[in-house]
Structure formats: C-alpha cells, structure tokens
Amino acid sequence: MTGPRAKTCATCGRVIAAHAVYYRFSLVLEGEQDLLDPSDDLEGNPAEALEALIRRLDEGSADPGEMEAQVHWERSGVICSECRAVAMRMLNTATADSEPH
Structure with missing residues (x-):
C-alpha cells in the first residue's frame, strides 16, 4: 500500500514531505479597463x-499568447509554509503609500 506522495512547492521548488503542511492556491489575474482611450474616436464613426483597432493589432508585433496573458492569467498549485509567509506579507502590505512600479 502506498501513501500520499510528496508535493513540490510551485514557488521555490522545495519538496514538501507527505506528512508536512502545505497550502493550495489559485490565482487569477484579469485585465480590466474602465475607460476607452479618447483618441479612439468611437463617437465619430465606430466602424x-x-x-x-483591428489594423493596429494585425500590424503589431505582439505575440497573441502574450496579448491573451495580459487579459487573463491563472495559476494554481501548492506552496510550502515559507512561501506562504512571503505571499501573505506581500498581499497584506498596505498599498496606500506605495509608489507605482
């Protein structure tokens, strides 16, 4: 009879022993935009x-996969206790006085 297998932390790559505590995560990033660019004259002639817009996309050098990732990206897995602590610190940091990246 075989028991649960060891897991690997999705962040640091450490092997998490079968008897150790691990944390499941699911992260979804979805791009949104509240206002359209005023330079896109949608009121003048939407067509x-x-x-x-379609012409700019066709002529652009952006990879379609990268463009899709800018709109929707998700990942799930397990992390170890140490990486959980780092993630919690990062996500709980007050953003009121944070500068833009």
Missing part, C-alpha cells in the same frame, strides 16, 4: 474606429 472606422474598430477597423483601425
């Missing part, structure tokens, strides 16, 4: 604005 032309849409055509211009």
